[in-house]
Amino acid sequence: MKMDPNFSRVLHVELTTGKSSVLMIEDRHMHIGGSGLAAVLYERYGVLDAPADDPRQPLIFAIGPLTGFYPLMSKVVCGFRSPYSGEWAESHAGGRLALSIRFAGYDALMITGKAKQLSALIIGSRSCEVEGVTYLRGKDVFATGKFLRRFGKKNSGHRSAIRIGQAGERGVAYACINVDSFRHFGRLGSGAAMGFKNLKGIVVSGDGAFDLPEGKAYADMMKDIYQDITETGKMKKYHDLGTPQNLIPLNELQALPWNNLQKTHDDRVDNISGETFAKQLLLRQVACAGCPVGCIHIGLLRQQFANEHEFLYKQVSYDYEPIFAQGSMLGITSAADVLALLDETEKLGLDCMSAGVALAWAAEATEKGIVSKEETIVDLKFGEMKGFLNGLKFIATGENAFYQALSRGSMAAAKLYGGEEFACVLGQEMAGYATGEVFFVASAYGFRHSHLDTGGYAFDQNNTEKNAGKAVEFMLEDERGRIYINSMMGCLFARGTYGPEKLKDALTAAGFGNIADNLEAAGKYIQKLRWQLKCKTGFDVDAVKIPKRFTEVVTWKGGIDTGYMDEVATLYATAIKEMAYGKE
Amino acid sequence: MKRLEAVRMEQCIGCHSCSLACARLVHKKLSWNTAGIRISSAGGLTTGFEAHICVACDPAPCAEVCPTEALKQRKGGGVIVTHDKCIKCGKCAEVCPVDAIYYETESDLPYLCIHCGRCVPFCPHNCIELRDIPAREEG
Numbered sequence: 001m002k003m004d005p006n007f008s009r010v011l012h013v014e015l016t017t018g019k020s021s022v023l024m025i026e027d028r029h030m031h032i033g034g035s036g037l038a039a040v041l042y043e044r045y046g047v048l049d050a051p052a053d054d055p056r057q058p059l060i061f062a063i064g065p066l067t068g069f070y071p072l073m074s075k076v077v078c079g080f081r082s083p084y085s086g087e088w089a090e091s092h093a094g095g096r097l098a099l100s101i102r103f104a105g106y107d108a109l110m111i112t113g114k115a116k117q118l119s120a121l122i123i124g125s126r127s128c129e130v131e132g133v134t135y136l137r138g139k140d141v142f143a144t145g146k147f148l149r150r151f152g153k154k155n156s157g158h159r160s161a162i163r164i165g166q167a168g169e170r171g172v173a174y175a176c177i178n179v180d181s182f183r184h185f186g187r188l189g190s191g192a193a194m195g196f197k198n199l200k201g202i203v204v205s206g207d208g209a210f211d212l213p214e215g216k217a218y219a220d221m222m223k224d225i226y227q228d229i230t231e232t233g234k235m236k237k238y239h240d241l242g243t244p245q246n247l248i249p250l251n252e253l254q255a256l257p258w259n260n261l262q263k264t265h266d267d268r269v270d271n272i273s274g275e276t277f278a279k280q281l282l283l284r285q286v287a288c289a290g291c292p293v294g295c296i297h298i299g300l301l302r303q304q305f306a307n308e309h310e311f312l313y314k315q316v317s318y319d320y321e322p323i324f325a326q327g328s329m330l331g332i333t334s335a336a337d338v339l340a341l342l343d344e345t346e347k348l349g350l351d352c353m354s355a356g357v358a359l360a361w362a363a364e365a366t367e368k369g370i371v372s373k374e375e376t377i378v379d380l381k382f383g384e385m386k387g388f389l390n391g392l393k394f395i396a397t398g399e400n401a402f403y404q405a406l407s408r409g410s411m412a413a414a415k416l417y418g419g420e421e422f423a424c425v426l427g428q429e430m431a432g433y434a435t436g437e438v439f440f441v442a443s444a445y446g447f448r449h450s451h452l453d454t455g456g457y458a459f460d461q462n463n464t465e466k467n468a469g470k471a472v473e474f475m476l477e478d479e480r481g482r483i484y485i486n487s488m489m490g491c492l493f494a495r496g497t498y499g500p501e502k503l504k505d506a507l508t509a510a511g512f513g514n515i516a517d518n519l520e521a522a523g524k525y526i527q528k529l530r531w532q533l534k535c536k537t538g539f540d541v542d543a544v545k546i547p548k549r550f551t552e553v554v555t556w557k558g559g560i561d562t563g564y565m566d567e568v569a570t571l572y573a574t575a576i577k578e579m580a581y582g583k584e
Numbered sequence: 585m586k587r588l589e590a591v592r593m594e595q596c597i598g599c600h601s602c603s604l605a606c607a608r609l610v611h612k613k614l615s616w617n618t619a620g621i622r623i624s625s626a627g628g629l630t631t632g633f634e635a636h637i638c639v640a641c642d643p644a645p646c647a648e649v650c651p652t653e654a655l656k657q658r659k660g661g662g663v664i665v666t667h668d669k670c671i672k673c674g675k676c677a678e679v680c681p682v683d684a685i686y687y688e689t690e691s692d693l694p695y696l697c698i699h700c701g702r703c704v705p706f707c708p709h710n711c712i713e714l715r716d717i718p719a720r721e722e723g
Contacts, residue, residue: 001690068604068614069614071601099600099616103615103616103617126689145628146628149628156624156625157616157622157623157624157625157633158616158617158622158624161628180628180629181628181629181630182629206616207616207617208615208617208690209607209613209614209615209617209618209688209690209691210613210614210615211613211614212608212612212613212614219608219609226601226706230708284597285597286597286598286629287597287598287599288599289598289599289600289616290599290600290601290604291599292597292599292601292706293599293708294597294599294708294709315630
């Protein structure tokens with residue numbers, strides 16, 4: 001196969017009719033790929049004034065120009081209308097999907113319409129089939145994976161199986177899409193977006209081949225980048241303890257959310273620290289295809305299922321955010337209990353962060369007597385795993401009116417039952433950094449409402465002075481830098497390797513000189529387009545509220561300075577409006 | 585003579601750096617498949633990984649079945665491959681007992697390990713090694 005640097009090649013599958021077509025999207029020097037390509041596709045094919053569950057809304061999976069060419073270019077962006085916020089949203093995942101899409105011959109897959117029956121989409125370089133899989137209705141993520149692997153058997157190892165669980169089928173607002181068992185399009189409800197299409201899973205076989213760029217430049221660049229990643233030690237922290245290495249430092253900084261953010265420090269952090277997971281439960285590390293780092297940490301969950309020493313074992317992936325959301329945030333101080341909760345979350349196909357934070361709100365609401373067992377069915381008590389385990393199931397099944405509300409998000413439940421002031425929601429359920437004012441504003445207003453939009457948490461940690469202008473300038477600049485990487489679909493861990501100049505050289509060596517020469521203009525264009533789409537699909541920057549709980553947080557710097565936080569928020573909101581609507 | 589062996593696959597993290605390097609450096613392709621070493625996971629990622637790689641048969645069934653000597657027996661085991669001599673019959677891939685030959689449909693050519701060892705430095709977990717072929721055991 002040949003790659004054209006001027007076009008993105010997109011497979012468009014229309015599920016209502018069952019027909020597919022290959023689109024050639026021009027002006028690649030402007031949209032690059034990944035985030036940019038997904039936004040361009042939504043701009044052209046999305047329906048701005050229709051809700052997330054409208055079958056016409058596209059569900060997009062896009063890779064970048066460098067996917068397959070270089071290591072750590074191993075991510076996929078999922079672009080969709082969020083069932084959680086109603087807005088244009090992105091979620092990113094690794095696994096084998098990126099290389100599978102590349103070697104199937106595409107830069108993106110776009111799915112519109114709704115299949116007549118529960119279906120799976122089976123794609124390869126020479127195939128595109130929609131298969132009825134009604135027998136998978138209600139099946140959990142793992143069982144679904146096993147069935148899906150029957151498709152494309154001859155491509156074992158060179159294919160990706162992504163799927164949803166019960167939560168996605170039922171339209172839970174924070175249902176995720178599981179990618180190859182251990183990775184996820186986690187936040188903002190991509191799982192429900194897929195469920196709305198009656199689509200249970202997608203299998204992509206990367207069974208094609210491309211010719212290499214001519215000349216020596218690519219080979220030299222590849223060698224240089226590979227050595228930088230594997231021989232300099234800069235990736236060691238991601239492979240060794242992985243992101244959970246942050247638990248102890250953040251706890252020491254009084255920046256780790258505990259018990260629904262009622263506190264930011266607990267002496268028992270050692271029980272759920274990265275070190276404890278590594279020493280006691282780490283089974284092995286695995287990698288995304290095309291990345292030699294191996295940052296995916298798999299823990300061993302051993303469970304006794306009968307009295308006579310009868311055990312089963314499960315492999316559960318863990319990371320910093322999942323341990324925060326279903327560990328410290330729920331007051332859980334046993335690493336094995338965290339894995340048990342994560343395993344259940346995985347099976348059901350829920351976003352572990354939103355599900356954990358929502359249950360943390362429910363536990364505090366129980367503590368305060370706002371809800372009782374009549375609503376919660378089981379005891380939801382900080383530190384006690386079993387109640388939360390049932391809570392997760394009830395969210396996915398929509399067991400009663402309370403859990404149906406909770407499945408729309410903790411703020412949705414709080415609006416019905418009370419307790420909005422302690423719902424830890426910043427656009428969506430918070431990420432695990434109680435570092436201070438800039439992070440809270442960055443999440444509340446940011447594009448993905450997450451710690452991944454900008455390094456707001458890092459600004460809090462590195463700056464003692466309170467300079468709102470400087471903070472907002474940092475957020476905007478950092479966001480633009482991330483947009484480059486997220487349009488290449490490189491892993492954010494790769495930022496140290498792929499600086500702006502290196503990115504340009506890497507692009508040129510791989511045959512994308514047109515993108516390299518236009519990188520700054522493309523970055524600005526994509527940043528603007530993403531914000532325009534988000535605002536046109538319902539994001540009202542003037543309506544953003546930061547719940548009271550975030551003003552009560554005490555960090556190593558002391559209490560939150562609400563005046564400073566408001567100032568940062570006002571400036572950031574103005575900057576977002578400027579990007580979305582132009583200068584007033 | 586040396587042969588490539590996947591000696592520590594239990595340490596494999598599934599990064600595919602070896603097969604991508606082989607495709608790139610030996611076969612001049614950007615691909616997962618057109619490579620002499622290919623990594624699969626039998627039953628999802630929870631079961632670990634296995635390498636599809638030429639085990640250096642001697643005699644090699646693929647060479648025996650090749651009608652044009654595109655695949656020729658290598659001394660000590662394995663085969664020497666000459667794509668120019670290949671008439672694209674696909675028999676070599678069919679008879680390989682360990683699924684180590686990938687028959688690529690677009691170029692219509694077989695791809696298999698030539699035991700050059702260029703993939704070895706790309707394995708971050710030392711799963712593969714180029715080892716001397718031991719003296720042949722009769723029997």
